[in-house]
Amino acid sequence: MDKAExxxxxxxxxxxxxxxxxxEELYQKGKIGGFMHLYIGQEATGVGxxxxxxxxxxxxxxxxxxxxxxxxxxxxxxxxxxxxxKATGCSKGKGGSMHLADKRLHFWGGHAIVGAxxxxxxxxxxxxxxxxxxxxxxxxxxxxxSNIGYFHESLNLAxxxxxxxxxxxxxxNYGMWTPVARASAVIxxxxxxxxxxxxxxxxxxxxxxxVRAVTEKALAHVRAGEGPYFLEIHTYRYRGHSMGDQRxxxxxxxxxxxxxxxxIGQFEQVLLDAGIPPAEIDALDAQAQFDxxxxxxxxxxxxxxxxxxxxxxxxxxxxx
Amino acid sequence: xxxxxxxxxxxxxERDPSIVVFGEEVAVAGGTYGAxxxxxxxxxxxxxxxxxxxEGVIAGAAVGAAMNGLRPVAEIMGIxxxxxxxxxxxxxxAKIRSMFGGQFACPLVIRTTSGGGRxxxxxxxxTVEHLFAHFPGLYVVAPSTPADAKGLLKTAIRSDDPIMFxxxxxxxxxxxxxxxxxxxLLPVGxxxxxxxxxxxxxxxYSKMVGVSLKAAQQLATESIECEVIDLRWLRPLDLEPVFxxxxxxxxxxxxxxxxxxxxxxxEVAARIYEECFDYLDAxxxxxxxxxxxxxYNGELEKYALPKPADVIEAVKAIL
Numbered sequence: 001m002d003k004a005e006x007x008x009x010x011x012x013x014x015x016x017x018x019x020x021x022x023x024e025e026l027y028q029k030g031k032i033g034g035f036m037h038l039y040i041g042q043e044a045t046g047v048g049x050x051x052x053x054x055x056x057x058x059x060x061x062x063x064x065x066x067x068x069x070x071x072x073x074x075x076x077x078x079x080x081x082x083x084x085x086k087a088t089g090c091s092k093g094k095g096g097s098m099h100l101a102d103k104r105l106h107f108w109g110g111h112a113i114v115g116a117x118x119x120x121x122x123x124x125x126x127x128x129x130x131x132x133x134x135x136x137x138x139x140x141x142x143x144x145x146s147n148i149g150y151f152h153e154s155l156n157l158a159x160x161x162x163x164x165x166x167x168x169x170x171x172x173n174y175g176m177w178t179p180v181a182r183a184s185a186v187i188x189x190x191x192x193x194x195x196x197x198x199x200x201x202x203x204x205x206x207x208x209x210x211v212r213a214v215t216e217k218a219l220a221h222v223r224a225g226e227g228p229y230f231l232e233i234h235t236y237r238y239r240g241h242s243m244g245d246q247r248x249x250x251x252x253x254x255x256x257x258x259x260x261x262x263x264i265g266q267f268e269q270v271l272l273d274a275g276i277p278p279a280e281i282d283a284l285d286a287q288a289q290f291d292x293x294x295x296x297x298x299x300x301x302x303x304x305x306x307x308x309x310x311x312x313x314x315x316x317x318x319x320x
Numbered sequence: 321x322x323x324x325x326x327x328x329x330x331x332x333x334e335r336d337p338s339i340v341v342f343g344e345e346v347a348v349a350g351g352t353y354g355a356x357x358x359x360x361x362x363x364x365x366x367x368x369x370x371x372x373x374x375e376g377v378i379a380g381a382a383v384g385a386a387m388n389g390l391r392p393v394a395e396i397m398g399i400x401x402x403x404x405x406x407x408x409x410x411x412x413x414a415k416i417r418s419m420f421g422g423q424f425a426c427p428l429v430i431r432t433t434s435g436g437g438r439x440x441x442x443x444x445x446x447t448v449e450h451l452f453a454h455f456p457g458l459y460v461v462a463p464s465t466p467a468d469a470k471g472l473l474k475t476a477i478r479s480d481d482p483i484m485f486x487x488x489x490x491x492x493x494x495x496x497x498x499x500x501x502x503x504x505l506l507p508v509g510x511x512x513x514x515x516x517x518x519x520x521x522x523x524x525y526s527k528m529v530g531v532s533l534k535a536a537q538q539l540a541t542e543s544i545e546c547e548v549i550d551l552r553w554l555r556p557l558d559l560e561p562v563f564x565x566x567x568x569x570x571x572x573x574x575x576x577x578x579x580x581x582x583x584x585x586x587e588v589a590a591r592i593y594e595e596c597f598d599y600l601d602a603x604x605x606x607x608x609x610x611x612x613x614x615x616y617n618g619e620l621e622k623y624a625l626p627k628p629a630d631v632i633e634a635v636k637a638i639l
Contacts, residue, residue, distance in 0.1 A: 058388070092421030103423045108387060113411050119377040120412065123384020123392075130340065130366065130390060153377035160372060313422035314457050316480035 014288040039067030041238035044263030048211025061140035063098035065110025072107035076295025086302035115150035125165040144175025162227035193230035205235030206261040322492040324466040328473040342369040343395030379408035386428040399434040413482035414457030433489040442613035447577040453554035460554040464529035466496040471506035488527040509556035517545035521565040524575040525551040535631035570601035580608035602638035
């Protein structure tokens with residue numbers, strides 16, 4: 001990886017962390033409503049995997065979508081405006097935290113029905129396969145989604161149709177508040193891919209380079225027309241499942257153990273080992289701070305959607 | 321009617337290469353009811369695809385492919401199995417455009433079959449178009465003749481919105497003239513007066529249009545003239561011709577194959593009461609299936625389903 005790429009990815013990690021912390025603050029102030037699920041701790045999973053894609057490769061994920069959205073190139077402005085329900089939000093204030101998307105970036109959204117977007121991913125991949133494009137689809141989901149019917153239907157169809165789709169399981173050890181061992185008959189989720197004859201690999205999700213490396217391998221497989229691929233990325237969310245989660249189901253020791261492996265700290269060390277001066281890293285931190293503050297200011301100053309907006313975007317033609 | 325459907329599909333696929341057809345047994349076998357016969361041979365396995373028995377991912381793949389530029393025509397073998405795809409249909413197809421602020425289009429047709437009358441027992445005999453019509457973001461259409469099936473399916477395929485196209489399964493063998501014109505299209509959200517009459521307005525859709533026409537024919541021999549209006553679309557619902565008719569007849573019967581509770585008849589009757597209260601000469605009648613899970617036994621099944629005699633009785637009750 002060249003230096004410019006390293007700096008870019010480091011900044012993405014920091015922007016995600018800061019955006020999430022800012023969202024937490026704005027949520028507590030009552031400026032953000034609804035359900036909100038933070039990506040803190042999982043940054044290297046999204047950034048590492050998405051960094052391996054071409055801009056025409058599709059990305060789709062679940063409701064813990066802020067980090068993936070930023071990794072795909074969405075701006076803190078478009079995201080923050082959506083969080084605040086503004087007309088300038090990426091989904092015009094109609095989607096909120098769980099439904100960020102930007103079609104121009106081939107980011108097909110956060111989706112909030114667990115497992116349902118795996119089925120959408122097969123359709124995205126199929127459309128590209130049908131057109132003869134070599135674009136791949138990266139479909140992120142939590143390990144909790146591996147217990148729902150959609151997971152099995154989607155993996156099976158992808159394998160039968162040899163779809164160019166990479167199923168990326170972000171195994172953060174908890175489906176809501178339930179540890180994986182109490183919800184899944186196998187705790188190594190990639191074993192489930194074997195049932196569909198699908199090759200798989202795993203990586204340490206706190207290590208951006210490891211995630212990127214397995215994703216590159218998976219992309220090469222998919223682009224060669226060899227059919228879908230499964231990745232299990234071991235990661236951890238520092239915060240609760242959603243806001244208001246007091247985390248009584250796990251210990252502070254466990255959280256600290258993972259924080260000692262912090263993905264941003266680890267990647268910062270990679271930069272330092274590559275000879276990048278600390279001052280340059282500090283400058284990136286400052287830029288990230290600025291981007292978030294700018295995003296919040298933009299969102300705060302943006303207009304709310306007009307009431308008449310409720311009649312638009314339901315069908316191709318407005319109703320009412 | 322099966323031929324009318326395969327003809328509509330073939331004409332549209334010829335016109336637009338982004339149209340793909342897929343579902344259980346639609347390709348090599350040509351469809352459980354023969355409605356996709358010949359398409360696989362003509363357009364190839366890349367455009368006409370068999371799927372595993374996986375309704376959730378059939379509907380989900382259709383939505384994803386529609387978002388990403390295709391015009392999928394997915395088949396779900398029966399509306400009873402569409403319950404397994406309900407989440408994709410109502411949570412995704414119906415909402416993908418609005419929830420992302422209009423970024424994604426969903427030009428998608430889900431063809432499925434409904435209806436009782438084949439001794440398939442309770443889980444294979446339901447007529448629940450109205451459940452899908454409840455959701456803004458979807459359109460729901462159910463043809464009553466082979467010609468309508470062709471014109472409405474072609475319109476549905478060309479639409480940029482997600483549409484449930486629901487075929488009553490006992491009607492596939494029905495015969496009728498079908499226009500050859502490859503541009504024969506019937507508009508979205510327009511109901512159709514199938515018979516003129518001045519005494520009572522009968523409102524129906526899908527198979528119940530035929531049932532109502534039979535009743536109207538019988539009643540005509542007794543000099544009772546019924547107007548029969550085919551809704552065609554349950555959403556968008558076009559009741560203007562119904563109101564217009566009702567203002568002449570002052571009486572209405574709504575006929576539906578499903579149960580009356582929370583059904584199409586309830587909706588149509590409420591709208592007539594709202595719009596035409598001053599024209600009302602009698603309570604609006606609803607003819608519907610008896611409120612039971614449909615039994616296997618042929619006689620019991622017939623007893624539970626609405627038939628021309630029930631419509632005649634309802635008409636006479638308000639004259």
